[in-house]
Amino acid sequence: MAAVDDDATSARFEPCRDDAGECVLHVAGEVDLSNAPQLRRAIESMRVANPARLVLDVRELTFMDSSGLAVLLQAAAKLDALVLRHAQSSIIRLIETTGVTSVLSVEP
Amino acid sequence: MGAAAVGGLTWVTAWSHGRNEQRLLDQRVREAAAVLVTSLPRVQTPLAAGAELAEATNGDATAFRRFATPLVQQGAPFVSVSLWQLNATDPRPLATIGQPSMLAARSADTIRAVLNRSTVTTSLGIVDLLDADQPRLGYAFASNQAAPSFVAYAEAALPPDRTGVVQQGSTFAGLDYALYLGPDETSSELLIASIRDLPITGRRSVQSVDFGDSKLTLAMRPREELGGPVLDALPWIIAAVGTVLTLAATLVTERLAVGRRHARRLANENQKLFESQRDIAQSLQRSLLPSRLPDIPGLEIAARYEPGVEGVEVGGDWYEVIALTEDRVMVVVGDVSGRGLEASAAMAALRFASRGFALEGHEPAAILARLRNLVDVERDGHFATILIALISISERKITFANAGHPRPVLRDDRGTRIIETVAGAPVGVASAKPYASFTCDVGNGATLVAFTDGLFERRGEMVDVGMERVRAAIATENRSLDEVLSKLMRDVATRADDDTAIVGIRWQQ
Numbered sequence: 068m069a070a071v072d073d074d075a076t077s078a079r080f081e082p083c084r085d086d087a088g089e090c091v092l093h094v095a096g097e098v099d100l101s102n103a104p105q106l107r108r109a110i111e112s113m114r115v116a117n118p119a120r121l122v123l124d125v126r127e128l129t130f131m132d133s134s135g136l137a138v139l140l141q142a143a144a145k146l147d148a149l150v151l152r153h154a155q156s157s158i159i160r161l162i163e164t165t166g167v168t169s170v171l172s173v174e175p
Numbered sequence: 176m177g178a179a180a181v182g183g184l185t186w187v188t189a190w191s192h193g194r195n196e197q198r199l200l201d202q203r204v205r206e207a208a209a210v211l212v213t214s215l216p217r218v219q220t221p222l223a224a225g226a227e228l229a230e231a232t233n234g235d236a237t238a239f240r241r242f243a244t245p246l247v248q249q250g251a252p253f254v255s256v257s258l259w260q261l262n263a264t265d266p267r268p269l270a271t272i273g274q275p276s277m278l279a280a281r282s283a284d285t286i287r288a289v290l291n292r293s294t295v296t297t298s299l300g301i302v303d304l305l306d307a308d309q310p311r312l313g314y315a316f317a318s319n320q321a322a323p324s325f326v327a328y329a330e331a332a333l334p335p336d337r338t339g340v341v342q343q344g345s346t347f348a349g350l351d352y353a354l355y356l357g358p359d360e361t362s363s364e365l366l367i368a369s370i371r372d373l374p375i376t377g378r379r380s381v382q383s384v385d386f387g388d389s390k391l392t393l394a395m396r397p398r399e400e401l402g403g404p405v406l407d408a409l410p411w412i413i414a415a416v417g418t419v420l421t422l423a424a425t426l427v428t429e430r431l432a433v434g435r436r437h438a439r440r441l442a443n444e445n446q447k448l449f450e451s452q453r454d455i456a457q458s459l460q461r462s463l464l465p466s467r468l469p470d471i472p473g474l475e476i477a478a479r480y481e482p483g484v485e486g487v488e489v490g491g492d493w494y495e496v497i498a499l500t501e502d503r504v505m506v507v508v509g510d511v512s513g514r515g516l517e518a519s520a521a522m523a524a525l526r527f528a529s530r531g532f533a534l535e536g537h538e539p540a541a542i543l544a545r546l547r548n549l550v551d552v553e554r555d556g557h558f559a560t561i562l563i564a565l566i567s568i569s570e571r572k573i574t575f576a577n578a579g580h581p582r583p584v585l586r587d588d589r590g591t592r593i594i595e596t597v598a599g600a601p602v603g604v605a606s607a608k609p610y611a612s613f614t615c616d617v618g619n620g621a622t623l624v625a626f627t628d629g630l631f632e633r634r635g636e637m638v639d640v641g642m643e644r645v646r647a648a649i650a651t652e653n654r655s656l657d658e659v660l661s662k663l664m665r666d667v668a669t670r671a672d673d674d675t676a677i678v679g680i681r682w683q684q
Contacts, residue, residue, distance in 0.1 A: 097634055100514060130634040132673070133512035137558055140604050144553035160638045165560065166579035166598035169606055 078102045080109035085124070090116055091152070095127030098135035107138045119147045126153035131161060143170050150174050201380045219299045221246055222316035224527035225327035228535070229258055230318045231545055234325050236270035242531055246329065247273030253329040259290055261317070261324055266290065277304050277311050277330055290326045292388065293317045299387030303356060305364060309335060312356070314387065320548055337367050351375055355392040358383050469498040473568045475681040477656045479664050483629065483673045490674035491518035492627045493526050497533050502568050505533045506678055508580065508625040509561040521557050524549050525602065529563070539563035539576035540610040543602065550603035558603035562596070562625055566680060573623060574614045578602045583625040584646050587618035591650035593642055622656060622681045624649055629675035630668050656681045
């Protein structure tokens with residue numbers, strides 16, 4: 068799938084393989100109401116490959132609002148595990164203060 | 176539901192190109208239909224809350240009666256509200272408030288069919304009682320829980336001659352209209368019309384929209400050229416439908432009228448349309464918020480709500496202040512993720528249900544636990560963060576429970592601090608962990624400020640930095656509570672694209 072750029076808010080959603088060969092979705096930029104549907108579609112296409120586990124590499128994700136979080140939580144409800152890898156501290160604090168640490172796993 | 180409104184709004188942007196009368200007319204009808212649909216949550220949410228209450232109390236008739244009594248008072252939406260048990264061999268209402276239910280006079284088979292139908296739809300079951308001498312519309316709602324046992328049911332009265340009053344000389348006088356229940360213009364299904372000679376013929380526009388598990392069909396025809404502001408017809412339609420379906424639209428109508436006058440002054444036609452559309456969204460949102468705050472001796476209460484200015488869709492922020500007794504007050508602040516009519520409907524359901532559970536005497540944590548059934552992020556794509564504070568005025572105590580919501584700020588003679596409420600999962604997100612309560616004592620002249628994330632959230636910034644901005648603003652504003660909230664709105668709330676709601680409570684010295 069090609070990288071998607073949004074008009075209103077800049078974000079990229081790119082499937083890649085990590086060092087261990089696992090398929091990972093790179094999410095970069097800012098995710099909000101304007102591009103949350105694109106994140107949903109990107110996650111859905113990832114779930115075709117692996118319906119049980121999804122890893123998002125979010126090292127370049129700088130902002131996510133509640134619409135973006137809703138997409139992650141909806142996906143997590145359908146998966147055994149949704150892992151956020153390399154999350155910036157602002158994203159980790161968002162997950163902590165929203166009380167969803169038990170739903171979204173954060174990996175260094 | 177949201178798609179109809181979004182479609183209408185998308186259309187607006189294209190409107191400046193090659194407009195003609197038919198397109199204008201189509202546009203009016205589409206907007207009117209969208210507004211009719213947006214009125215539905217105001218019928219659905221009290222019944223949804225009533226149904227949840229019945230499930231929570233195992234059909235306690237007294238509790239339901241207390242809850243439903245305001246729904247049949249003058250100016251309220253219904254003439255009759257009743258509670259029914261599912262799967263009864265001889266179905267009879269467990270409780271009836273207001274006039275006798277017309278449904279109760281129908282055959283047992285008909286009643287069973289109506290009740291069962293409401294369990295298979297997640298929206299409102301619409302019951303056709305138009306064949307009676309005093310025609311009514313019935314609305315049935317069963318809890319969305321796995322195996323509901325009860326149905327909350329209400330009836331609204333239609334005028335017997337089904338004719339809507341047209342205000343002569345008003346800007347509304349330019350359109351003929353007819354509104355039907357169902358997918359087409361069937362004469363026996365007429366709800367209301369401005370003329371007796373039906374169906375409407377000539378240059379006309381017809382639009383059908385989903386209405387609960389049924390449909391509404393609106394037909395309109397202009398009596399003259401459609402020159403004026405596009406939204407002129409809307410307040411009248413809302414008012415007419417408000418009469419018919421008694422959807423308590425007065426507030427919206429008033430605000431729309433104000434918005435229209437404001438819009439007229441704007442020179443640019445497109446700008447005018449955009450402003451008006453946004454005003455509809457905002458009016459609907461505001462109509463779902465408390466119209467006034469309770470008067471409570473010993474407490475000063477203030478609130479603010481500002482919709483995000485960039486979007487035209489309805490947001491999901493809300494607040495509520497409930498006087499439980501002379502000495503106990505409950506404050507609820509919440510935020511449904513996303514925007515649009517579905518978010519707003521979820522917000523309304525949560526607001527009504529939390530109010531119902533609060534009046535039942537439940538503690539904050541227990542209320543959050545009970546609200547969990549109303550939203551499901553897996554099913555709906557929405558979740559809600561909610562903070563509930565139970566205030567004991569004379570004891571100077573506040574008990575909090577928090578479902579993933581931004582923490583509140585407290586200022587008293589010991590300083591200004593962020594209250595470290597333990598955040599449980601948001602409502603709608605499955606979690607095995609129960610909600611925890613947290614009680615704190617407050618000092619002299621304490622001020623509690625609770626808010627939604629629109630107040631402090633900034634891109635690329637830690638939540639804590641934004642929270643500190645809020646805390647510092649409260650710490651340095653020594654004037655009235657109203658000034659504190661004004662300052663927060665003016666100096667701290669900088670994001671234009673998100674809703675912001677704030678509630679402030681201050682103990683009077």
